[in-house]
Amino acid sequence: VTNDRARRLGAALAAANLGWAVLTDYDAVAHATDLDVPIDIGPLFQVGGPDVTVLDADGATTLVVPDIRRAAAQRCRADEVVVYETSHDGASPEALLRTVTETLDRVGVRGRVGVQPASLPYALGCWLAEHGAEPVGVDDVLRAVRLVKDAEELDRLRRCAELTSAAQRRALTATRPGVTELAAFAEIALEWEIPFAGRTAVTGDFLSGVERTAGVLGRPTDRMMCPGDPVIVDLAPRVGNYWGDSANTLFLGEPDAAFRRMHTAVRDALHRGIEAIRPGWTAGQADELIRAEVRAAGYDYPHHTGHSVGTASHEFPCIRPGAEAVLVEDMVLLLEPGAYRPESGGVRLEWMFHLTADGLVPLSSFDHVLSGRNT
Amino acid sequence: VTNDRARRLGAALAAANLGWAVLTDYDAVAHATDLDVPIDIGPLFQVGGPDVTVLDADGATTLVVPDIRRAAAQRCRADEVVVYETSHDGASPEALLRTVTETLDRVGVRGRVGVQPASLPYALGCWLAEHGAEPVGVDDVLRAVRLVKDAEELDRLRRCAELTSAAQRRALTATRPGVTELAAFAEIALEWEIPFAGRTAVTGDFLSGVERTAGVLGRPTDRMMCPGDPVIVDLAPRVGNYWGDSANTLFLGEPDAAFRRMHTAVRDALHRGIEAIRPGWTAGQADELIRAEVRAAGYDYPHHTGHSVGTASHEFPCIRPGAEAVLVEDMVLLLEPGAYRPESGGVRLEWMFHLTADGLVPLSSFDHVLSGRNT
Numbered sequence: 001v002t003n004d005r006a007r008r009l010g011a012a013l014a015a016a017n018l019g020w021a022v023l024t025d026y027d028a029v030a031h032a033t034d035l036d037v038p039i040d041i042g043p044l045f046q047v048g049g050p051d052v053t054v055l056d057a058d059g060a061t062t063l064v065v066p067d068i069r070r071a072a073a074q075r076c077r078a079d080e081v082v083v084y085e086t087s088h089d090g091a092s093p094e095a096l097l098r099t100v101t102e103t104l105d106r107v108g109v110r111g112r113v114g115v116q117p118a119s120l121p122y123a124l125g126c127w128l129a130e131h132g133a134e135p136v137g138v139d140d141v142l143r144a145v146r147l148v149k150d151a152e153e154l155d156r157l158r159r160c161a162e163l164t165s166a167a168q169r170r171a172l173t174a175t176r177p178g179v180t181e182l183a184a185f186a187e188i189a190l191e192w193e194i195p196f197a198g199r200t201a202v203t204g205d206f207l208s209g210v211e212r213t214a215g216v217l218g219r220p221t222d223r224m225m226c227p228g229d230p231v232i233v234d235l236a237p238r239v240g241n242y243w244g245d246s247a248n249t250l251f252l253g254e255p256d257a258a259f260r261r262m263h264t265a266v267r268d269a270l271h272r273g274i275e276a277i278r279p280g281w282t283a284g285q286a287d288e289l290i291r292a293e294v295r296a297a298g299y300d301y302p303h304h305t306g307h308s309v310g311t312a313s314h315e316f317p318c319i320r321p322g323a324e325a326v327l328v329e330d331m332v333l334l335l336e337p338g339a340y341r342p343e344s345g346g347v348r349l350e351w352m353f354h355l356t357a358d359g360l361v362p363l364s365s366f367d368h369v370l371s372g373r374n375t
Numbered sequence: 376v377t378n379d380r381a382r383r384l385g386a387a388l389a390a391a392n393l394g395w396a397v398l399t400d401y402d403a404v405a406h407a408t409d410l411d412v413p414i415d416i417g418p419l420f421q422v423g424g425p426d427v428t429v430l431d432a433d434g435a436t437t438l439v440v441p442d443i444r445r446a447a448a449q450r451c452r453a454d455e456v457v458v459y460e461t462s463h464d465g466a467s468p469e470a471l472l473r474t475v476t477e478t479l480d481r482v483g484v485r486g487r488v489g490v491q492p493a494s495l496p497y498a499l500g501c502w503l504a505e506h507g508a509e510p511v512g513v514d515d516v517l518r519a520v521r522l523v524k525d526a527e528e529l530d531r532l533r534r535c536a537e538l539t540s541a542a543q544r545r546a547l548t549a550t551r552p553g554v555t556e557l558a559a560f561a562e563i564a565l566e567w568e569i570p571f572a573g574r575t576a577v578t579g580d581f582l583s584g585v586e587r588t589a590g591v592l593g594r595p596t597d598r599m600m601c602p603g604d605p606v607i608v609d610l611a612p613r614v615g616n617y618w619g620d621s622a623n624t625l626f627l628g629e630p631d632a633a634f635r636r637m638h639t640a641v642r643d644a645l646h647r648g649i650e651a652i653r654p655g656w657t658a659g660q661a662d663e664l665i666r667a668e669v670r671a672a673g674y675d676y677p678h679h680t681g682h683s684v685g686t687a688s689h690e691f692p693c694i695r696p697g698a699e700a701v702l703v704e705d706m707v708l709l710l711e712p713g714a715y716r717p718e719s720g721g722v723r724l725e726w727m728f729h730l731t732a733d734g735l736v737p738l739s740s741f742d743h744v745l746s747g748r749n750t
Binding site for chain 2 (some may be wrong): 038039040041042050093096097115116117118119120121122123124125126130135136139180183185186187190193194195199200201203219220221222238247266313335
């Protein structure tokens with residue numbers, strides 16, 4: 001076993017009195033094996049089931065994939081790769097289920113086995129239960145390992161933050177009157193697609209105009225941007241197996257004093273958080289500090305203040321009111337306070353951070369300037 | 376029950392002696408309820424499980440979704456929508472599993488229940504088995520309903536074909552020396568994204584140059600296109616709940632006689648198929664006719680000759696050697712013969728068709744011209 005991350009996962013299984021885990025969520029498989037699978041064409045492209053990783057308590061991994069992912073599987077860190085033939089006739093999970101159960105049988109999975117109850121195929125769970133295994137939910141065990149990032153993960157996430165920042169800088173010029181949100185977004189996305197050499201999954205929001213920005217959420221549409229528009233550019237691309245995230249608020253033209261005040265309030269709240277938050281705080285305390293700043297200025301936001309990120313775009317912990325999770329060194333966190341007013345539109349400002357013993361170190365490198373060009 | 380498609384599914388359940396089905400594949404949920412869910416941000420965005428449709432033998436549908444999909448669910452045709460609260464802490468399927476099991480209990484699911492064994496969460500299957508239900512694989516039953524398209528589905532698929540054709544016409548000018556594959560692809564994708572008013576999932580291939588086109592498969596990369604490149608543009612966007620598909624082969628500059636011969640061979644084979652194929656043929660016969668034409672010209676292709684399409688990009692039947700499925704009226708089919716040579720590159724030409732009593736009626740409206748501008 002040469003895969004340190006899988007070894008740490010295996011140790012966590014052992015500590016939870018689990019001899020094995022069967023991983024079926026794409027982000028858990030990516031975290032454990034580094035299998036690079038595009039997710040932007042849907043969960044069930046041509047074949048009827050998830051890629052499956054069998055992990056033992058020593059961190060040894062066996063990955064089961066369809067033939068169309070053979071090359072990606074051979075490049076990843078799984079200790080063993082088992083390939084089954086792709087179905088060309090739409091969903092027909094027989095080959096998947098047969099190949100995984102043969103693998104489970106051959107490697108000798110039994111006893112207490114960690115499983116992901118929302119994505120473990122029913123047929124696999126039944127096979128385990130009928131073959132001397134006791135399926136036990138493992139999501140909490142995985143979460144505890146994943147909330148701290150290792151050096152390699154920090155490098156990956158730093159790259160995600162850099163590419164996302166380059167895209168935010170591009171947004172300053174791509175976002176202009178007379179262009180649709182979608183066309184601007186396509187231009188912006190090339191900032192990470194070309195370095196990654198491929199199209200990627202991307203979530204977040206692209207909102208122009210008072211009504212859409214005041215509405216908080218929404219992906220880019222055919223709306224043509226106009227002079228006087230506020231624009232929220234929230235970019236969360238998946239570059240390789242890890243996700244970046246970021247938000248900036250632009251203004252097409254000169255914002256009035258009311259909008260500037262709103263922008264300043266959000267920026268000040270974000271920076272108050274950056275200065276104060278340290279390992280040992282709870283996620284709820286971090287939320288409270290930043291949210292209180294925004295509220296003291298007379299605004300509010302109907303969403304969390306931030307979240308962790310990794311092979312999923314939103315990971316534990318969420319920085320939200322009352323969250324009891326303790327922030328620890330080597331988490332990678334997003335902070336994203338906002339302010340929304342039906343008559344003025346919305347502001348959201350988000351950066352990505354590495355939490356160190358000394359506090360939050362920004363991984364994002366773009367500026368939260370309200371207008372002007374800083375490319 | 377006002378949903379004709381769900382009513383036909385319900386009748387098929389009854390004919391298979393099933394009182395209920397629990398649908399968990401995204402394409403089955405889309406087909407039964409018309410729930411419009413973006414799939415291009417991955418299978419497990421922020422929540423730990425699939426959207427679930429409970430269908431009875433009368434065609435009544437109950438849809439269970441997280442709160443972030445409430446609006447989409449309320450726009451769809453499910454007779455009842457049940458919403459659970461989104462988790463903000465990464466995968467935590469408890470709310471999904473609790474809400475679905477409460478729903479199964481309330482509507483009285485028991486007896487023989489059709490399930491999709493690769494995507495039915497293990498926890499749900501266990502609940503069913505412990506509460507008087509017998510889970511039975513239902514994929515074959517769904518497949519038999521889905522292989523024939525109703526009038527509304529034909530309209531949807533016609534629109535997919537039209538938008539895909541517009542994108543293929545745009546490819547004639549977007550595909551040029553000095554532009555990366557990714558930048559050309561971004562420009563082309565706007566042809567369906569702007570009418571759809573959103574980014575979509577898209578699969579297929581974008582291959583430039585001799586080496587990449589000879590390699591058959593691959594999504595757009597950072598490769599800069601050059602004079603003398605063959606370019607395979609295979610576009611399969613998901614516009615709403617249905618997929619389009621198409622392929623054209625372009626050439627940047629003047630192709631030599633060898634490449635023209637290859638292109639002509641593929642085009643002639645495709646048109647031979649268009650003229651001959653009728654309802655009643657097996658998929659294998661259709662494959663054989665077209666493949667034999669390509670082989671007679673001295674070429675071959677290492678992939679299927681075509682496939683059906685609907686709420687999944689590849690549906691049953693696949694048109695491949697030996698396939699015994701019989702082609703019937705009101706299927707929507709792709710035919711996509713090709714020719715690949717390491718020294719010259721590759722050609723693939725694909726159109727979308729409605730199979731009528733009189734034969735294949737093209738839904739695609741772009742030309743398979745090897746070079747020149749036809750926009």
